[in-house]
Amino acid sequence: MKLPKGFLFDFDGVVVNSFQSHHNAWASAFKKLFNKEIPPFPKEMAGKSPMKIANYYCSTIGKEVETEALYLLKDEHLDTYFTVPKLLPGVREFTTYLSKNNIPYGIASNATKQFLKNSVHHLALNFTTVFGVQDYEKPKPHPEAYMTLAKALGFTQSDFAHLWVFEDSLTGTKAAKDAGMIPIGILTQYSEAELKAAGSHLVFSTLLEAYQFLNLQ
Known part of the structure; x- marks a missing residue:
């Protein structure tokens, strides 16, 4: 062909x-920001932008106003605690x-x-x-x-x-x-x-x- x-x-x-690299960063950022365990990641969010994912996680606890803060902290954790x-x-x-x-x-x-x-x-x-x-x-x-x-x-x-x-x-x-x-x-x-x-x-x-x-x- x-x-x-x-x-x-x-x-x-x-x-x-x-998946584990991103999940670890989301989980540690969510825990630091809200002192809560992060909810499971829904398949329909796969491939979405990090800001949309941050908004989803914040929405699960009624904290949509913290979307940008979670996004930035996750990005920081993804770099600081980088998992290959x-x-x-x-x-x-x-x-x-x-x-x-x-x-x-x-x-x-x-x-x-x-x-x-x-x-x-x-x-x-x-x-x-x-x-x-x-x-x-x-x-x-x-x-x-x-x-x-x-x-x-x-x-x-x-x-x-x-x-x-x-x-x-x-x-x-x-x-x-x-x-x-x-x-x-x-x-x-x-x-x-x-x-x-x-x-x-x-x-x-x-x-x-x-x-x-x-x-x-």
Whole structure:
């Protein structure tokens, strides 16, 4: 099959399993700010911007006015008590192939820049073009994140229909679809049916499976 012109990657749930890293930071920040244990994280919040997640947690105890304070404290804890996320299968194989063949690729995430920078450094990942939530006026599900990344990689609007976007959340899938790109689902938290209903053209268990499907070995 003909390869896409470029590959755009979400980070959490696609490149790494970072649930514990984020949960630890949310939990410690929530405990420090409110002296309460944090409630469980609902799946429907996956992929949302950190500010929206902070607002959700605050709303569970009627403290929405503290949303920004929780957001800032969580970001501080995420950096101070940084937990290296777990690398998911296929990432190194995929990025090594793309680099060797001069196929543009990069990350556009709703995670914060510092977390992405720390993770890329500690895992020695081969990503040089990385965008985080502070880089957009409107985070996912708005398409700005992927449009920003695509343009930074040298693509024009006419190229967008030839770009694959790997996403594990419905939020990010909508962002890719609305950007006019090709969403490809990764089965981290949603089912194949849910991802396809949101707009994913294909669905894979991991990036390794997608890599093998493209016969890049």
